[in-house]
Amino acid sequence: MLKSGAAVTLIKIPKSKSLKFFSNNRDVVLNISQPFAQERIAFLKSFSKNILSNNNAKNFPDLVTFGYWCRPSNIKTLKNFYDDIEVRLGLGLAFHVAPSNVPMNFAFSFVFSLLAGNSNIVRIPSKGFDQIGIFLDIFNETVKGYPEIFQSTIFINYDSSDQYLTELFSENADARIIWGGDQSVSALKRTRSKERSVDVVFSDRYSGSIIDVNALSALNDKEYKRFIHNVFNDIFLMDQNACSSPRVFFWHGGTDKSFTKIQQKLWADVSEYSRKNYSIQPSQVISKFNNACIHSIKSEKLNSIKLHNGYLFTQNISNNFQKLDTFEINSGYVLETRIKDLSELIPYIDKKFQTLSYFGISKFQFKQFIETHKPTGVDRITPIGSALDIGIVWDGYDLIRTLSRIIQIS
Amino acid sequence: MNFFSEEFFKEPFSLSKNDKENYIVTSSNALSKHHYNKCPEYRRIIESLFDDKVDADDLPSIPFIPVQIFKNFDLLSIKKDQISRTMTSSGTSGQAVSRIFLDKKTAFNQSKILNKIVCDFIGSERLPFYVIDAESVISDRKSFSARGAGILGFSRFGKGREFILDDDMEISIKRLEEICLANKNKKILFFGFTFMIWQHLLLPLQKLNKKFSFKNAVVIHGGGWKKLNDLEVSNNHFKKVFKEFLGINNVYNYYGMVEQTGSIFFECEFGNIHTSNFSEVIIRDPISFEELPHGESGLIQLISLLPESYPGHSILSEDMGAIVGEDDCKCGRNGKYFEIYGRVKNAEIRGCSDTYQNT
Numbered sequence: 001m002l003k004s005g006a007a008v009t010l011i012k013i014p015k016s017k018s019l020k021f022f023s024n025n026r027d028v029v030l031n032i033s034q035p036f037a038q039e040r041i042a043f044l045k046s047f048s049k050n051i052l053s054n055n056n057a058k059n060f061p062d063l064v065t066f067g068y069w070c071r072p073s074n075i076k077t078l079k080n081f082y083d084d085i086e087v088r089l090g091l092g093l094a095f096h097v098a099p100s101n102v103p104m105n106f107a108f109s110f111v112f113s114l115l116a117g118n119s120n121i122v123r124i125p126s127k128g129f130d131q132i133g134i135f136l137d138i139f140n141e142t143v144k145g146y147p148e149i150f151q152s153t154i155f156i157n158y159d160s161s162d163q164y165l166t167e168l169f170s171e172n173a174d175a176r177i178i179w180g181g182d183q184s185v186s187a188l189k190r191t192r193s194k195e196r197s198v199d200v201v202f203s204d205r206y207s208g209s210i211i212d213v214n215a216l217s218a219l220n221d222k223e224y225k226r227f228i229h230n231v232f233n234d235i236f237l238m239d240q241n242a243c244s245s246p247r248v249f250f251w252h253g254g255t256d257k258s259f260t261k262i263q264q265k266l267w268a269d270v271s272e273y274s275r276k277n278y279s280i281q282p283s284q285v286i287s288k289f290n291n292a293c294i295h296s297i298k299s300e301k302l303n304s305i306k307l308h309n310g311y312l313f314t315q316n317i318s319n320n321f322q323k324l325d326t327f328e329i330n331s332g333y334v335l336e337t338r339i340k341d342l343s344e345l346i347p348y349i350d351k352k353f354q355t356l357s358y359f360g361i362s363k364f365q366f367k368q369f370i371e372t373h374k375p376t377g378v379d380r381i382t383p384i385g386s387a388l389d390i391g392i393v394w395d396g397y398d399l400i401r402t403l404s405r406i407i408q409i410s
Numbered sequence: 411m412n413f414f415s416e417e418f419f420k421e422p423f424s425l426s427k428n429d430k431e432n433y434i435v436t437s438s439n440a441l442s443k444h445h446y447n448k449c450p451e452y453r454r455i456i457e458s459l460f461d462d463k464v465d466a467d468d469l470p471s472i473p474f475i476p477v478q479i480f481k482n483f484d485l486l487s488i489k490k491d492q493i494s495r496t497m498t499s500s501g502t503s504g505q506a507v508s509r510i511f512l513d514k515k516t517a518f519n520q521s522k523i524l525n526k527i528v529c530d531f532i533g534s535e536r537l538p539f540y541v542i543d544a545e546s547v548i549s550d551r552k553s554f555s556a557r558g559a560g561i562l563g564f565s566r567f568g569k570g571r572e573f574i575l576d577d578d579m580e581i582s583i584k585r586l587e588e589i590c591l592a593n594k595n596k597k598i599l600f601f602g603f604t605f606m607i608w609q610h611l612l613l614p615l616q617k618l619n620k621k622f623s624f625k626n627a628v629v630i631h632g633g634g635w636k637k638l639n640d641l642e643v644s645n646n647h648f649k650k651v652f653k654e655f656l657g658i659n660n661v662y663n664y665y666g667m668v669e670q671t672g673s674i675f676f677e678c679e680f681g682n683i684h685t686s687n688f689s690e691v692i693i694r695d696p697i698s699f700e701e702l703p704h705g706e707s708g709l710i711q712l713i714s715l716l717p718e719s720y721p722g723h724s725i726l727s728e729d730m731g732a733i734v735g736e737d738d739c740k741c742g743r744n745g746k747y748f749e750i751y752g753r754v755k756n757a758e759i760r761g762c763s764d765t766y767q768n769t
Contacts, residue, residue, distance in 0.1 A: 282709065290482070297455065297483060
């Protein structure tokens with residue numbers, strides 16, 4: 001294997017009032033490697049160990065999930081998926097702009113790019129999430145033993161009005177990984193970057209789920225309980241406000257009778273499960289109620305909306321088709337409609353549709369559906385319960401390949 | 411024909427429990443039906459969220475709409491050319507404001523009922539009237555902010571009207587001294603908004619340590635405690651400062667919103683906030699919206715029998731409160747009386763759709 005690239009100081013970061021460093025490194029050194037380089041895997045191994053053995057970290061499921069993700073066994077599985085890493089190198093410097101209200105996405109954004117072989121400047125969320133503090137403490141401790149990663153990584157935050165910092169990072173970056181709403185993404189895209197730099201954009205998306213009525217009705221008690229837990233996780237873990245949180249549920253197949261029975265049971269059970277497992281604030285319910293009123297007023301035909309004790313609102317959207325992004329959805333508000341055939345998904349699956357999580361439908365059916373209908377949207381089809389699992393292939397990007405370049409030797 | 415009964419007009423706090431519930435449910439049902447037929451947006455909400463049912467069997471089943479919705483839509487139960495006045499809530503700059511549309515009849519009823527309620531507390535004699543605000547608040551006569559509408563509404567209880575703050579919201583101590591001298595021990599009426607009074611009258615007086623004796627003056631104030639709660643100024647402290655620095659004992663707070671002008675809730679001598687024959691409150695669990703028993707804290711649903719030109723007769727507010735008692739306040743007024751604990755806190759929700767702008 002090639003040795004990691006030579007160290008060159010890339011950017012001296014100027015002082016700024018709002019600029020805060022969260023890593024001990026101040027200036028970024030360029031450090032390029034092959035994807036899945038030994039040192040980086042070794043670092044992640046220690047990092048993972050230190051996270052999973054940290055007492056404070058245990059209280060944060062998202063941090064623990066991240067810790068598990070970095071384990072050598074997982075990284076090895078991922079590495080085996082790539083057969084062309086010998087002739088690949090990281091693009092260079094990656095500049096990450098993480099979402100401000102999701103605690104752990106910045107961490108995944110960083111490790112994907114680290115594994116692809118890049119140096120990283122990561123702008124972390126400005127909101128003081130406790131798990132970010134714990135992450136940074138563990139990172140700063142662990143990275144002491146890995147000087148090359150230490151020199152080539154900084155975690156910072158600064159005010160978006162410090163445009164010159166964004167410009168400085170953009171001018172020097174070979175890749176920008178931009179998370180955010182459509183408006184903020186386009187603001188960043190207007191900031192000039194290197195001619196050949198790559199923008200990886202995670203902008204506003206939405207997602208949905210599909211459930212086969214017969215398959216759900218056939219579950220035994222234990223399986224059904226597991227299913228409720230999975231549906232709950234997909235909807236509520238990120239306050240139903242992540243791109244991959246389902247906002248619409250498609251009910252596939254079944255008779256009128258079997259559908260009504262299982263549908264009523266499911267929502268009653270999910271709302272009861274969330275009553276026990278989700279701490280909802282009055283303002284969230286008030287805002288859902290107001291959104292429900294807005295949705296009613298805007299729809300041309302009658303839509304019944306049920307409040308299920310406040311935890312879960314469900315709205316039937318079968319009576320008139322509306323684009324899914326015209327609804328204001330979060331904190332437990334589900335749109336639903338029945339379909340007889342997968343082809344009826346087509347009007348809903350537009351460019352903004354990201355994840356379709358499923359239950360009771362086979363991979364083969366989806367493959368056929370994709371081949372036949374060639375939908376313009378949907379980047380990810382995954383079992384219900386895993387909608388929020390972040391992966392190295394995300395939003396249609398293979399991040400290892402996107403954040404590295406191939407060197408052709410002939 | 412009105413949706414409230416003229417027979418309860420003379421004594422605005424006469425109705426006791428059973429009669430009142432019947433009367434409120436019947437009158438409110440009639441109003442719901444009226445808005446259902448006249449306001450398509452209201453109808454949609456009833457169809458989708460209340461099983462298309464406007465006829466309530468009891469108080470808790472009276473349908474309600476969120477107070478926020480008046481910021482999202484112009485809701486009218488009259489034709490546009492019947493609008494005689496538009497009122498807006500006082501949102502901070504940049505925020506959406508509520509827009510409430512009045513026709514002549516609703517505006518008339520609002521001032522009539524306001525008059526009845528206020529006179530029950532301060533008497534029907536017209537008093538020299540001093541507004542603790544700047545005159546510029548009412549400069550636009552076509553469109554009223556909640557502050558402007560309040561000032562105009564209460565002006566009818568006064569003889570004349572003087573604004574005692576200048577356009578920079580500064581109080582003139584000299585003018586205050588003159589007023590004090592001119593009205594020696596006479597009953598006069600001060601009116602203003604709770605926060606404005608604190609910020610521009612009570613704070614400066616405390617700073618200057620300047621004291622007055624307006625022995626027989628009456629103060630009426632409203633507008634909410636949100637900002638004063640943030641400053642940790644309680645109603646009791648507010649009253650104490652009034653007594654200490656202006657010598658005023660009779661300080662009445664009222665609770666109302668621009669969405670239900672007129673049928674306001676007044677605080678009596680014993681510190682209880684009263685519903686009248688024209689209004690009702692229902693306390694609901696802030697998550698399930700189920701009705702809560704007396705004494706328990708929840709969201710306040712407000713019912714007023716006055717709104718005809720817009721569907722605002724039953725509104726779910728964003729304020730938390732609890733019913734303290736019914737028909738048994740020491741002040742002798744019938745009906746429910748309640749406490750207000752303030753606005754629900756905004757929850758920060760997670761999600762991946764804002765990175766750049768708000769950081």
